[in-house]
Amino acid sequence: MSSHSSSPDTTTIPEQNTTSNETGSGKQGRKKTKSSVLSDEQKKAHHIASEQKRRENIRAEFDKIVSLTPNLNESENRSELNILTKSADYIDYLRDENIKLIEACRQKGISIPPNLIYSGPKNDGSDIAK
Template structure:
């Protein structure tokens, strides 16, 4: 539909300076509420992650928790698991069995990764 002068009609959004494809801008209050909702969602995801760690790591079930303690015990648990895996590989090979080289490479990589990250956390790594 054209107006009598040959230009297309103007809808309400165009009259307000908005193209038809543009959405109306959020108010400051809407932006604030969106930010609050996003932050609550992020915090909930972190809480759920810590809850999951508490379920998986022995000794953390049912404890009131400090996130620092949960992380510390998780790292200790991972180190123990890696050490046990290394000992199993040694026992298998000591008994004449074969262990896939890829498994040994993964173990070595994981152990080195933990050492690097521990050094960084303790202030001994790069950038500190």
Template sequence: MSTSPPREADADADAGSANGALEEKPRLSEHEKKANHIASEQKRRQAIREGFDRLTELVPGLEGQGRSESVVLKKTVDYMRAQLEERRRLVGRIEEAGGRVEDGMRR
């Protein structure tokens, strides 16, 4: 099945209709731009709040805590460090017992 390249006239017509569609689209007013920006910022903040709420569900000791994001972040980092140390300890025990741990599981 062979296709022929588009003719120049067809390409120009397609480009003209594409430009025409762009020209027809109205520009946002300053009020609409501001409303879009506010909505976008609210959505971003809501996503952050939901992320912190999720951390309070996952990290022991954060249940029922206030909404101090700095406390949530610090306790999350402390918890992750403790989990990594526990993993290293368990890998060491496995290897001391003669077991083998894959490289991907060491990290």
């Protein structure tokens, strides 16, 4: 074992994983099996909790969209379709306004840096906010 501990590769790997002893790896496998076996009720509870968290996250993001879109208000029908439709309409409006402003600047001889001109979505995903 001392020859293994001097090697830089084996110092980061726990001894259980480096041993070729079947008993040691068998115990490790059994420990994993015991801890990963859940009853059907536990699996169902975990699934329900995960699904509730997913729904909460979606709801929070839709709330954010509603707060950023001026033609949506809290008392209005908040169906996902309505939110997405009005948000898309607002984005289209902003694009049109942007084009008009760029053209007005060009007519006045004002140059606009290329990084401030929207040219559509990029295929590399870098245009998506995280």
